[in-house]
Amino acid sequence: MGGSHFKIDRRRDLNTHLTQLHHVDMATVLTQRQLEPPEKLVEFHLQDFHPFQMPKYSQISCHMEGDKFAHRFLIEFGRIREDFWRDPDTPPELMWVPRKFYFIDRFAGGAFEFALDEINAVKLIGVSVQGHVSRGGALSTMSVSTKTHLFVFDLSLLGLDAIIHRGLGDILASPVIMKVIHDVRFLSDFLHHECQVTLSNVYDTLAAHSLFMTWRVYAGYMPKFASTYNELAKAYFGLDANSLHFRHVRSISPEEDLKIWFQRPLEDHLLQGAVRQTMFLLDLQRATRECMNAPFIWATEALMSTVRDSDDMEAEVQKTEAQVLPRSVLKVLPRLEPG
Structure with missing residues (x-):
């Protein structure tokens, strides 16, 4: 009785906003393609060991990108820029981005020894890795930057011998050379258990940033969440999304989603991604140190x-x-x- 008075209009239950969403092609996402097509790699054939031109980057002043978010204010970004930027509209200069990068996938030919000589000649380097970085995992690449050069070591082809016996491990364990790393937790674990290498003299940009935020924003409380390398690059230097590399990995299937990093030859957009994940580390060390030490x-x-x-x-x-x-x-x- 009275059922006709309470008929449900099913059309009202439709989530109309869902019709405005874009279909996600997961297969494409997991190829690690970025927002824009990758740059064409420019190789300097006339130079020793054939280095490549560094990927381009650009800086912006807004906290978030996109028409809907361009005027959003992020409190952490705001405090960083109050302290580190000359004014809200002028990102600081990146002073220590290398001029060129080398891809090293064999021991023969002299490039590997050249890289070790260049790295051992300085006291400050940036280090990042790509792959399944965990105990029992595997590394695809290790990237090492100085203020003038960046080297991408193909560990899928060189093997862990490059770390354990060929000199990279000595650099990583050296108390003389400072290694700038963002969030060292899993790399430290991997090196210790898989390579018998204990990192020494590490400057972790996550640690420095977290300490800065503790007193600058959170009144003595540590932040709950770990900021990413990309977040710091954007906050301290205003780097836009196309200047960074975003990993597309599902928490339920990381090993499956990371397989693409172990396919050879390594695709150009992945090589550029490994470079982008390293090229701003030395400037981030400079920026976070200045803010943390204020x-x-x-x-x-x-x-x-x-x-x-x-x-x-x-x-x-x-x-x-x-x-x-x-x-x-x-x-x-x-x-x-x-x-």
């Missing part, structure tokens, strides 16, 4: 000036109170108060 700089400047800028009488008083930390130092330190 309270230390402020405290040092306060100590330098507190007696120097006092009149004679106050300077004498401060002599008798040298065991007490000056209030001028406390005033410049961040206030770590919730809310």
Whole structure:
């Protein structure tokens, strides 16, 4: 009875917004293709070991891209840019992007030794890897950057012998050469258990950024989530999406989705992806170090000036109170108060 009064109009239940979504071709996504077609690789045939031109990059000032998000404000981005950018519309210059990169897939020919010589000649390098980076996993490539060169080692062809016996492991374990790595957790685990190499002298950009955010944004609390390399590249330097490489890996099937990294010859867009995941590391080290160390700089400047800028009488008083930390130092330190 009365059923006719409560007939449901099924059309009202349709999620009309779903008609506006784009179909996702998962097979295409898992080829690791990016937003734009890859650049054509430019090889310098007349130079020793035939290096390639570095991929192009561009910088923007908006926090998010796309018409719908162009005016979104992200608080972490905002605080970073207040401290590190000259003004909100001018991204800082990238000073340490290498000029060219080398792809090394064999020990013969001299390129491998040339790369080791170049790397051992400096004290600061960037390191990233591609592949199934976990205990019992496998590495496809290892990329190492200096301020002038970037080397992509094809570990699928060279094998872990390149790390264990041929010199890369000595570099990774060296206490003299600082390795800039973003989120070192799984690489450290892989090297220790699969290569018997213990990393030394590591600067982790995730650790530095997290410490900066702890006092600059979260009032002494650590962030809950780990920021990615791409997020840092965009936040500190305004790099747009086409300048970065985004891995397409499903959490339910990482091994299956990463197989493409182990197919040879390595596709150009993957090679460029390995390069893009490394080429900004040294600049990120510079940026995160400056931001993370800001309270230390402020405290040092306060100590330098507190007696120097006092009149004679106050300077004498401060002599008798040298065991007490000056209030001028406390005033410049961040206030770590919730809310």
